[in-house]
Amino acid sequence: MAGHEFSYKCKHCAFEEYFKQGHGYLVRPQSFQEYKNTNQKLFHYEIHNKIVRLYLTHPDLTINATFQVYKCPKCNILHDKVQVTLTEGDKSLHTNRFKCNRCKSRLKLTNIHRLKKARCPVCGKISYQRQKMQVRLWQS
Numbered sequence: 001m002a003g004h005e006f007s008y009k010c011k012h013c014a015f016e017e018y019f020k021q022g023h024g025y026l027v028r029p030q031s032f033q034e035y036k037n038t039n040q041k042l043f044h045y046e047i048h049n050k051i052v053r054l055y056l057t058h059p060d061l062t063i064n065a066t067f068q069v070y071k072c073p074k075c076n077i078l079h080d081k082v083q084v085t086l087t088e089g090d091k092s093l094h095t096n097r098f099k100c101n102r103c104k105s106r107l108k109l110t111n112i113h114r115l116k117k118a119r120c121p122v123c124g125k126i127s128y129q130r131q132k133m134q135v136r137l138w139q140s
């Protein structure tokens with residue numbers, strides 16, 4: 001399985017970062033059994049504990065994991081995170097949320113295809129831009 005990787009580069013200080021979006025080899029929709037069998041600490045311990053707890057009352061839950069890009073509404077800094085949505089049938093049980101490590105605001109899921117500029121995490125200027133033709137396929 002493969003997702004996309006986007007490059008963002010600062011026009012001011014030339015700092016460059018890659019953001020993943022989509023599914024990977026382990027980060028993908030899976031059942032509790034599949035998740036348990038991978039035997040890896042795939043997610044943050046809080047979401048891991050949530051999965052284990054919800055499984056007791058929702059044995060058919062699906063763990064929908066996807067690499068997503070989030071943006072802090074205050075700092076305008078981008079963050080690459082694994083979004084985990086726990087569902088049972090059509091019902092959504094839980095979605096993990098993230099806080100900005102600088103200002104503690106709740107991060108917003110971003111449509112990276114529409115996002116043109118963001119703040120550079122190194123120099124702080126709004127000159128962080130997605131590079132054209134830098135979409136790479138990756139596996140993990």
Ligand SMILES: [Zn+2]
Binds near residue numbers: 072074100104
């Ligand atoms: Zn922030």
Ligand SMILES: [Zn+2]
Binds near residue numbers: 011
């Ligand atoms: Zn910069």
